[in-house]
Amino acid sequence: MDKKALIEKINKLKKEKNAIILAHCYQNIEIDLVADFVGDSLGLSQLASKTNADKIIFAGVYFMAETAKILNPAKKVYLPNISGCDMADMINLKQIKNFKADNPDTPVVCYINSTAAVKSECDICCTSSNAIEVVRSLKSDKVLFVPDKYLANWVEKNLKNVKITAYQGYCPTHYKISANDILNKKKEYPYAIVLSHPECKNEVTEISDFVGSTTQMMEYCKKSKEKEFIIATELGVAQRLQRDYADKKIIPISKNIFCPSMKENSLEDILYTLENENNEVKVDENIAKKAINCIDRMLKIM
Numbered sequence: 001m002d003k004k005a006l007i008e009k010i011n012k013l014k015k016e017k018n019a020i021i022l023a024h025c026y027q028n029i030e031i032d033l034v035a036d037f038v039g040d041s042l043g044l045s046q047l048a049s050k051t052n053a054d055k056i057i058f059a060g061v062y063f064m065a066e067t068a069k070i071l072n073p074a075k076k077v078y079l080p081n082i083s084g085c086d087m088a089d090m091i092n093l094k095q096i097k098n099f100k101a102d103n104p105d106t107p108v109v110c111y112i113n114s115t116a117a118v119k120s121e122c123d124i125c126c127t128s129s130n131a132i133e134v135v136r137s138l139k140s141d142k143v144l145f146v147p148d149k150y151l152a153n154w155v156e157k158n159l160k161n162v163k164i165t166a167y168q169g170y171c172p173t174h175y176k177i178s179a180n181d182i183l184n185k186k187k188e189y190p191y192a193i194v195l196s197h198p199e200c201k202n203e204v205t206e207i208s209d210f211v212g213s214t215t216q217m218m219e220y221c222k223k224s225k226e227k228e229f230i231i232a233t234e235l236g237v238a239q240r241l242q243r244d245y246a247d248k249k250i251i252p253i254s255k256n257i258f259c260p261s262m263k264e265n266s267l268e269d270i271l272y273t274l275e276n277e278n279n280e281v282k283v284d285e286n287i288a289k290k291a292i293n294c295i296d297r298m299l300k301i302m
């Protein structure tokens, strides 16, 4: 089937089934052609909490679909390919329980990149776009943060008088970006502004001009009067910026910085899922009842 026919078929089925397609900015860029919303983790969870659709096709990774299901227990949520987030999978229920037991009487913040089971053990959730505000909202001088140690370090640097004890997880994709990669690109493009994601190592965020979530980086480029930007995050962000701002020079940090799990979905997979309703995502009721508290608490302060 050619691309035009594929898109028409997907759009027709979406209407018939009252389904929406939510896509993360790291997905293959062709997914944007059929998505109802493309954004970062915060935007996607906010939209998932408000939708009137009966069915949600999530073009993203497992924790995102799980979050949408927890927010919409009566709706059906599908993941065209069952692909997980390597960082989220670095901590499980037993490990979060042990981490809490080792550090008692301390509020626990979990990055949204975590499983429902881990969320069920935490006080509040955050995304990369609101992590500083979320930790600040706890009004505590000590906080536990799981699973991303680099996001935790970045938050701690941006808040005075909060001691964050971080679980030692990280994103293997962002981990590949080094300060040398940035400095080498800067030699080639000395006037370029460096934007990086807070999942990057500290040596990267420390030498960046702006650090923010996927959507915050895109907004920064949109509003900036500058013309050249080095984009230190997953390739999908630079590709979308190149598509949307042809008048600006967008420099991906490397074509090799992509998240394999995020790149699994194709338009064919989306059509298959709409037709066959495969890979429905379900969350254990008891876990969901506990996990929703920490997601709701985050959504309320945004």
Ligand code: 13P
Binding pocket: 039, 040, 041, 042, 085, 113, 127, 128, 129, 171, 199, 212, 213, 214, 215
């Ligand atoms: P954001 O969507 O918050 O930018 O996070 C990036 C990411 O790695 C999602 O898995």
Ligand code: SF4
Binding pocket: 061, 084, 085, 086, 087, 088, 113, 171, 172, 173, 174, 199, 234, 259, 260, 261, 262
């Ligand atoms: Fe997880 Fe990293 Fe992939 Fe995001 S980019 S889904 S944090 S492995």
